[in-house]
Amino acid sequence: MSLVVCAVSALMALALAKVDHSVGSNAPKYQALGGAYELREENSRETDNVGNSSNAAQPEKTNFFQSLRSFSPLIWIMSVVVLLVGGIVVPFMVIHTEFFKYRWYPNDAETAGQIMAIPDAMSVVLVPFFGLASDYIGRRPHIIGIASLLIGIDLFIIGVLGTATLIPWLILLGFAFSLVTLLFPCFPKLADKENTGAVFGLLAVVRNFGWTVLPMITAQLIVWDPTYSLALLQFSLSAFTGAGVTYAVWKLDRFYNGTPGILEKPEFG
Numbered sequence: 001m002s003l004v005v006c007a008v009s010a011l012m013a014l015a016l017a018k019v020d021h022s023v024g025s026n027a028p029k030y031q032a033l034g035g036a037y038e039l040r041e042e043n044s045r046e047t048d049n050v051g052n053s054s055n056a057a058q059p060e061k062t063n064f065f066q067s068l069r070s071f072s073p074l075i076w077i078m079s080v081v082v083l084l085v086g087g088i089v090v091p092f093m094v095i096h097t098e099f100f101k102y103r104w105y106p107n108d109a110e111t112a113g114q115i116m117a118i119p120d121a122m123s124v125v126l127v128p129f130f131g132l133a134s135d136y137i138g139r140r141p142h143i144i145g146i147a148s149l150l151i152g153i154d155l156f157i158i159g160v161l162g163t164a165t166l167i168p169w170l171i172l173l174g175f176a177f178s179l180v181t182l183l184f185p186c187f188p189k190l191a192d193k194e195n196t197g198a199v200f201g202l203l204a205v206v207r208n209f210g211w212t213v214l215p216m217i218t219a220q221l222i223v224w225d226p227t228y229s230l231a232l233l234q235f236s237l238s239a240f241t242g243a244g245v246t247y248a249v250w251k252l253d254r255f256y257n258g259t260p261g262i263l264e265k266p267e268f269g
Contacts, residue, residue, distance in 0.1 A: 074256065075190050075199060077249050078183070079206045084242035085148045085180055087210025088235045091218040092155070099159075099228045104166050118167065119174030126178035134182050138266035141250035144186075145243045147179035152239035159232020186263055 093116070101112035134140055154173045157163055184203065191199040221230040253261030 070192075070195065071199070071202070072190055072256065074249060074252055075187065075202070077245060077252065078186055078190065079202060081144065081148075081242050081245050081249065082183055082203065082206050083210045084238045084245060085144075085151065086183055086207060087214050088151075088155075088238050089177065090211040091215045091231075092235055094215055095218060095222065095228065095231060099232075100166065102226075102228060103158075103162075115166070115170065118170040119177055122171065122174030123178045123181075126175065127181050130178055130182065131185070134185075135267040138260070138264045140182050140186055140263045141246050141253065141261075142264075143179055143182055145246040145250070147176045147182075148239050148243035148246060150176035151180065152236045152243065155232050155239065156236035159236065160229050189262055 096116050097109065097113040100115060101109050105112040105115075130143075134143060150172060154169050154176060158166065158169050163169060187199045187203050188196050218231045218234065221234055222228060224230060249263070250261065253263050
């Protein structure tokens with residue numbers, strides 16, 4: 001059933017992006033100017049003295065798949081980071097109760113399920129502040145890369161090396177999960193205004209694909225290794241790989257857009 005829900009969600013995201021692109025190609029654009037929003041037409045129009053715009057230049061229409069082909073390489077590489085790092089969150093949430101019960105709470109299934117509220121609650125509180133801070137300091141590739149490394153180290157320690165105390169590592173995990181959400185605001189910064197809807201559609205497809213496929217891989221790994229070590233090793237290696245790909249994003253951003261890159265620049269200050 002989860003597979004069907006994710007597949008339908010991915011298809012709806014693609015459809016929404018296509019509709020948004022089709023409607024938006026003829027819609028007036030809003031551009032920030034001097035602290036206010038100025039309504040601007042996408043194409044200049046030739047008008048006469050009475051305001052007749054019958055000879056207006058018509059914008060060139062492109063379809064959704066043409067928009068995909070126009071995406072910069074940075075968008076596609078960032079999608080890989082979403083798959084590698086953002087994609088492990090749901091599989092981990094699926095298995096965490098049984099994993100915690102197996103390792104730390106063999107006779108207390110309730111605590112094993114409830115203790116995951118620690119990183120969840122931290123994310124609720126921290127994400128808005130981290131988002132605001134990134135608007136002022138920029139450096140998103142650095143932050144995402146560090147968060148990916150922290151996730152990889154954390155999951156490797158609790159899943160492969162083993163630890164007697166779980167709670168400190170859940171606190172670290174909540175901190176890292178909160179930081180890695182800065183992935184998502186990167187996408188509209190890398191896209192043209194006309195393709196913003198298509199970019200979010202691509203993001204939804206990639207995310208849903210990861211949340212559909214990775215749980216199935218995780219389930220097979222647990223069949224092979226009921227101690228959960230292989231499953232957690234998979235999560236850890238995925239996060240480490242995501243950190244490496246984020247480094248590539250940082251270098252390519254500077255290559256294409258100068259120093260500092262678009263993703264490094266703050267919104268304010």
